[in-house]
Amino acid sequence: MSESPEGVYLFCAAPSGGLAPGPPLAGYGAAPLEALSLSPLVLWIQPLRQPPARTAEAVLTHHRVMEEAWRRTSALAPMRFGQWFRDRPTLVRAMEPRVHELGTALERVKGAGEHAVRIADVKGEAPMEGPRKAAGGTPADPPSEDPRAATPAEKTGRASTGSAPGRAYMEALALRERRWHEREARGRRVAAELSGRLDALIRGERVDPLREGGLVSVAHLVHRQAEEAYAAAVDAFAADRPTLRVVRGGPWPPYSFVS
């Protein structure tokens, strides 16, 4: 692991002008953060001899700092976990070409937070796995998401025992991809239905169909003053779709809308 006596960890960037009143921002080890001016931005940093450990605690600390800063400023560009530099000049050199881009991003997210919506089928679905080798090393069909779905052998009208192993494997791969595209399209359709219900409440959207853990993950950029109306609209959508499990999270700093 790298170490530098002058190392510095970058948490976030915000417009110059400082934070709303409150206790000093504290980072790893509860040490106070420092504001590094890079006009027209301010960077919130912490002197750190080495990068934080890759642990759940370190990741959640990163987020807690971000959340506190976000609540106390009009706009915030959160950094991805792990932005550590060997010294301040290195950090400044890396940031200077990004100032304009970050300023634009801060304008985009000003006054808004990120909300997450994960949508799954109530009964749950099998994860999208690839073709697997059976115990004896013979290529096997991928697990079916739908018990009624035909196997590759059924689709081709041949008994699988008579197929070459390589061919069966490729058929299984093709079936998996076909199912993934169907699932992806369905996830996008559901996300579009949700967006249609939210209308003017959202200022930005990112849709990520999922191979496992649900059907689709959606990020919405929502103005802080619209949070209650947004939550009510998502809940109303969920109530109208009893076959879907709709879970929402946030508001969080706008991780998905700053790059």
Next chain:
Amino acid sequence: MSDHGLDLEGEELVLTELVSRVLDRGVVVSGEVVISVGGVDLVELGLRLRLVSTETRERLAATREGRAPGGA
């Protein structure tokens, strides 16, 4: 984090959403970044978070039942 009456599974889904943002989104400044979070690390992290979540669940259940966490 979400606070609208989620069950444990819902809380884990929200936690997954949050962690994916902290690790995979947000601004990446440059190649000077020393930590890169690869797939293996994400799996490890997911397991750790699951453990944390399980511990929290047990602690909450123990508190409700008036017993020491981990006790019978």
